Amino acid sequence: MENFSKWFHNILKKADIIDSRYPIKGMAIWRPYGFKIRNHTLELLRKLLNRDHEEMLFPLLIPQEQLIKESIHVKGFEDEVYWITQGGQNDLNEKLALRPTSETAIYPMYSLWIRTHMDLPLKYYQIVNTFRYETKHTRPLIRAREITTFKEAHTAHATKKESDKQVQDFIKMYKEFFNHLAIPFLISKRPSWDKFPGADYTIAFDTIMPDGKTLQIGTIHNLGTTFSKTFNIQFEDKDSQHKYVHQTCAGLSDRVIAAMIAINGDDKGLKLPTTTAPYQITIIPIIFKNKKNDILNKCIEIKKTLENEGLRVNIDDRDIRAGKKFYDWELKGTPLKLELGPNDLEKQVIIAMRRDNLEKIELPLDETLTHTIKEYIDKYDDNIAENAWNFLENHVKFTANKDNIAQLIEQGNVVAFNWCGDEKCGRELEEKTGYNILGISQTLDSQSEITCIKHNKPAKYIAYIAKTY
């Protein structure tokens, strides 16, 4: 993967995931194969969220007055908002925004829905598209003007303590989610100047892309009472006092899929985890004229057996040479290929090949097959996840010397360093180096005598700095 940017653009197209030739900048099409990957990803996400959240759906449009009500928040988005100003030939009385995110759409309704402490905690989410007029270089899935897949959860709680707990719960859930997708991650608390506009604090998940740049793949915000005060979301507590709710929100986007594809890809194409692969197993019949029906029938029989065990299986019976099919499914990232030809049928075996190691292995065609195959794809999942984590861990380098930062980052690493946590210090560090502080990963022992990388003040944290997307 010499040039990641090129590779990524290419794979999206060649594997039939995204077609970015739609004639509006920053807006692209999910093709059926990609759409299946997306659906499986969402299926998993919904499964995890539905444990203690409920799904809902808000309108796409937000009235101007409502959008600009929370001033800190709107400042973060005002340059990126698409506006609808006309209906047919008529100018609208009030401009309508295409949601860049939905806090200002949702919270006025929360203020109607939440009356008493009995209504809390309230945990809803939606999965929608959002629009941001990006002025930087757009890239499919990574920086788009239409984010087609935006999961936003919005919770409300009686106390700060509960909202902090909710943030921790989201962290746990995200970890589980990313583990299922074979995406390794770094968790950090964003610096004060880079938190979500209007939030008390932001916890972010970043991953390291093959080119060494980090990609933010998930965020969790504790909103405190900023929005509840702006939108007047109050509840009557047990003591009959009216109090503002403490809120959190948490977002995931198309970038999750970008990361899954990029991190688990290689020069041959995709290596999808079995959680999201449209087909977990692809059967390739080796068809000779005289044996055609025997072979196809056996393939169909195997497919049915495996499907009964809940596996997603397809047969590639196109009338082309087998070699072409192997390349195609390696490109598209099917975890396990099964190959069945006349010789195998005679020997009562089938040839299996994992996408990660590309070794061909003969498996007996008997009642043990399903079990063996399940073991195989479990090993495959473990292996791609392990490789992904190794890559990430090998690309986080600690340094105590600020002069090393640039070199380490240019070599494709994220740099961990001791930091005092001071905003002025952090911003100077960013300006001087040209890189971004992702955030704080760890708090140091207050007794320690470690000093900040930049000056002699005591260090309070270990933080990350990196080149970011």
Added chain:
RNA sequence: GGGGCCGUAGGGUAGCUUGGUCGAUCCUUUGGGCUUUGGGAGCCUGAGACUCCGGUUCAAAUCCGGGCGGCCCCA
């Protein structure tokens, strides 16, 4: 915000400097046919492009101006 580069079939390209040989090259893609099928087969026969508008000229893919679109670098 500042600077640079580039627009030729679905994708990647040659041609542009020095206008005519372009009825536009090659690879890939793709329809039909034969033959094949255990790692991208072969043969036959089709399909498919000069970003748009204007100018210069006997003649423009090629030169000039503008629009639109894309890419890269820096802030």
